[in-house]
Amino acid sequence: MSQENSKPKLVAPLPAAGSPSDTQCDDVDAGLWSRVCETAATRVVLKSPVLANVVVLALWVLVWQLGRLVEYTEHASVWFPVAGLTFAVLLLEGAYLLPGLFGGCVLMTIWVGRKYGVALTDLQLAYAGMLFALAHIGSYALGARALRLLVMRGTRELPLLVIGFLLIAAAGSLLATATGVAALVFGGMMPAADAATVWLPYWIGDMAGVIVLAPFFGAALVTLNPHKTASLRASFNLNHQRATSQFKYKLLLTLTLLAASMWLAHATRSPNSAFAVFFLVIPYMWIASTESAFCNVVSVALGSVAIALLVHVFELKEFSMVYQFAINVIAANSLFALALPTLLADNIALRRIADTDSLTQAASRAHLEQRVRLDMLRCRMQGEALTMILFDIDNFKRINDGFGHAVGDRALKHACNIAQHALRPTDLLGRLGGDEFVAVLPGIDRVAARAIAERIRIQLATSTLEGGPALTASFGIAEMGVGDTCESLMESADKALYKAKQDGRNRVA
């Protein structure tokens, strides 16, 4: 397995841009998992479907026990993490791991039946387990299929993929609840009368398991078996696995705030205090918008485990529903926040395209006019001068006609470069169109502007354009007067430029 493939990848859709490139990064999330993926044992398991099924079965049982740790009433846990594992396995691996999942369902049903002293024989418990397996696996197989279809149909927009995933998680877990509760009743594991009280916590717990842990387990599976999931991988941008050096502190702060909010509910025994956990959305959004998608998924998974465990530690079982909803809301928000860096980066890129002339990299006309208005306002308020230099390459049409458009383009870039170097960083050079440029000089009066224009004119006239003719340009200057607007100032500069052309070109007027 290559180093590239060995890094953890996320199955949930990832942002294409906005990586935490502005902060120092370390591979905190890549190292350990890479080593696990590269071991000989992992390679043997991947090659053998039988061994892979045994591993899935063992993992399924282990994750089930993790959910049971936080069970607050019979058949209802704060969350049901195994739902996320089933969903991820079915989404990324498909049918060959069904025996492992099926075996896990049957095994745990027998175990639960014995633990609660259900009056069924082992054979009857196995039958009940099979009914549960059909309900659980069937529902999540449908959900995984729906998500696959969404991706294969070419949905690429991150917010749409997240909405799709959340809706599928909600619908899949509702189906798993309806069929699962029916399976428990028909299998003799639960009295029919309990169904009315069990279904809601069952649903929310399952949904939390899918939303929080399917991306986490998915990330692990994609890394373990990259070829198997090549088509899905290709549908997602899986670039950002690195954590910033502050990630661990952000995580520590978030978990501390989480524990503090839950301690508050413990100390006051008030439902109002229990709702304080929803404030955790803020630090989670902070992590989601500043860290990689993988770190986001890890922090949500860790936070959810912490919530589930602290419900027990602080004896908050009467508020279990609040915490179940909190896990779902925080995870859903964090998944949506994955889109933030992408949207911000897209926004910056689009603004740059709109503000810049693509050939010369000078400011676009729209951007220039916007800046002129702002600079005029500011200079007026501060009692400063503002001058505009409008210039146009002389006989540019002849350059195009005689040397070709490509040389004409290079001449435009060349003139733009020379002007750019003669200006201060606070000045703005823009291209009005064709071979016409404008420089806006805040705080500069007509006399100083004339000197700058002369400098540009002489440098252009004495420079050489490789493979092209000698270049000259004509310049028109206008200083802002009382009552001038952007348009009237440009008009004055244009009149001056016209005069320079009339007077014989290659001059400043």
Ligand SMILES: Nc1nc2c(ncn2[C@@H]2O[C@H](COP(=O)(O)OP(=O)(O)OP(=O)(O)O)[C@@H](O)[C@H]2O)c(=O)[nH]1
């Ligand atoms: N190579 C190139 N040519 C362009 C571009 N945009 C406009 N032009 C050409 O620039 C020329 C502008 O010529 P005119 O405005 O007629 O003026 P001129 O030939 O410079 O003459 P004077 O301004 O009177 O000195 C036209 O031939 C346009 O086709 C461009 O992006 N690249």
